[in-house]
Amino acid sequence: MEKGKISQDRIVTAATQLFYTQGYNQTSVSDIASEIGITKGNLHYHFRSKDELLEAVINHRLHYITDSLEQWDKEFPEPKARLKRFVKMVLNQESEIMRYGCPMGSLNVELGKCQDSLRNKARAMFDEFANWLEKVFKQMGHKDSKTLSKHLLSMAQGAALMSYVYADGKLLKRELKEIEKWIDSLAQK
Amino acid sequence: MEKGKISQDRIVTAATQLFYTQGYNQTSVSDIASEIGITKGNLHYHFRSKDELLEAVINHRLHYITDSLEQWDKEFPEPKARLKRFVKMVLNQESEIMRYGCPMGSLNVELGKCQDSLRNKARAMFDEFANWLEKVFKQMGHKDSKTLSKHLLSMAQGAALMSYVYADGKLLKRELKEIEKWIDSLAQK
DNA sequence: GACATTCTAGTACGATCGTCCTAGTATTGC
DNA sequence: GCAATACTAGGACGATCGTACTAGAATGTC
The missing domain is CATH 1.10.10.60 (Homeodomain-like)
Structure with a gap:
């Protein structure tokens, strides 16, 4: 246009x-x-201003996340398949995560120590995933869907951070495999 | 002096x-x-220079970590008790982690995108814990002590990061409890 | 083809940063 | 008590940063 x-x-x-x-x-x-x-x-x-540009960048990331989640919803009706698609997303970014960390996590860490407005903006990216995961866990019949959602994000963030610190791709793969085992072990409906 | x-x-x-x-x-x-x-x-x-000061700061933290680990070795002969002491350390820092993140993790994230020399210095803090944990897992008779060590650090870092992003102390406690359950489930000797 | 709008380039300003210099003050060793 | 050393204060320096201003080029509209 x-x-x-x-x-x-x-x-x-x-x-x-x-x-x-x-x-x-x-x-x-x-x-x-x-x-x-x-x-x-x-x-x-x-x-x-630079802040205005940052806001645009975060919105850009937010739209990308929203689009991805919508796509996954269409592609995978099964809740566990959806969870695994999330894990696969992390795996797909292996080389970037190894070199630069999780784009969402590291930005939140950096902006957390700045002004509150930026902090809240950055957190919105996490919310996007958290709410989606919560929905999936609810779909599986879990009452503690909120807790499970944060737990999954927590494990993924830990894996990303460690593989970044040690520039170790195998570490990331190992940890993601553990997460998949955890998903497999979950009760469904 | x-x-x-x-x-x-x-x-x-x-x-x-x-x-x-x-x-x-x-x-x-x-x-x-x-x-x-x-x-x-x-x-x-x-x-x-500021870099020189940063090096002193990291060394300061390194010494503190070393001292703590030595102390724990003296206090707790049982390997699982040692692991739980590590978890307790994280819990003890709850309010600081909520507000500022993990001092080790956030510093690594920030410095990782700077010069390599700083990155390596910051990583040394992780190594301190990783080597100690590895030793403990070996003491428990685990062959994959290196993997387990990184896994524990990974879970702890994920918990710290998430509780920081959401400024949520309960989240940290919940995740740490999960880690303790994981420790309990481990085979020993 | 003239006009209004949108875009672009180049530059300048004030602020802040890390670093360094100088001159004076305390402290130590003999 | 004196000289050498260690420390402190204060300011100056170049560099870089985010932001702003101005004038001209491109674009679209009627």
Whole structure:
């Protein structure tokens, strides 16, 4: 549609990548601008502040998450298959997680020590997954679906963090396999 | 002893706290200096660079970890009691973890995206725990002690991260209880 | 084809940061 | 008591950052 959206999307895409690989505080607006070959002043026209750009980046991630979850719902009617699809998503990102950590987890860790507004924004990504997982566990007939949802996220985050710290892909695979065993052991309906 | 050590210790103590609560990159040397009522120039005399100060902070943490582990070895001859002491340590830090995350985990996440030398330094804290846990699992007669060690750390890190993101102390307690159940279920000798 | 809007480039500003220099003050060893 | 050392205070430096301003180019509309 509008031409403007193209530049804006390019900025958000580049910022998403750089915020992930370098961290939010370690990435300057000049870094983002030069990454896509525009000037700082131009970027400022599209996003008046770095915070505003971060918000766009988080929204970009949120939309991607929402779309993925919707897709999974369509593809997998079975609750356990849905849970395993979640685990598979983590596995698919193995090399990125090893090098840069979990994009959701590390951003939350970094922004948690900034202003509260950013902290809440970043947490929304977790909520997206947490609510979806909760729904799945409820579908399986579990009363403590909230607890189970957070438990699964907790295990996945721990696995991602450890494999990042040790740059160890095998560690991630091992831990994810443990999570799958846990899923298998769950009662259903 | 030497008078000098007093100032240096005060600097390292303040830096340790501020790096933890605000993050390394979000803490300026002025912050640290003014925290203990000295000037930037004075701090520069003791630590010629921020990196040098960070190294001192990490060494400070490393010594504290080493001392704790030695203490635990003395207090608890039973391997499972040692593992549970580790879990208890996490529980004891509940309020800090809720507000600032795991001091070891969040520092590793932040420094991982900086220079490699800092990354390796930060990882040494994990190694301290990992090697100790490995020793304990070996003591229990487990061949896969390395895997179990990382698995326990992984679960603990996941719990800390999630309780931090959601500022939820109950979540941490619940996850730690799950870890204790896992410890109880382990075969011994 | 003229006009309004949208976009872009380049630059400048104020603030903050890590680092360093200098000069003076305390402390120590002999 | 004196010289050498260790420490402190305060400020200056270059660099970098986020943000803002201005003028011109591109684009779309009627």
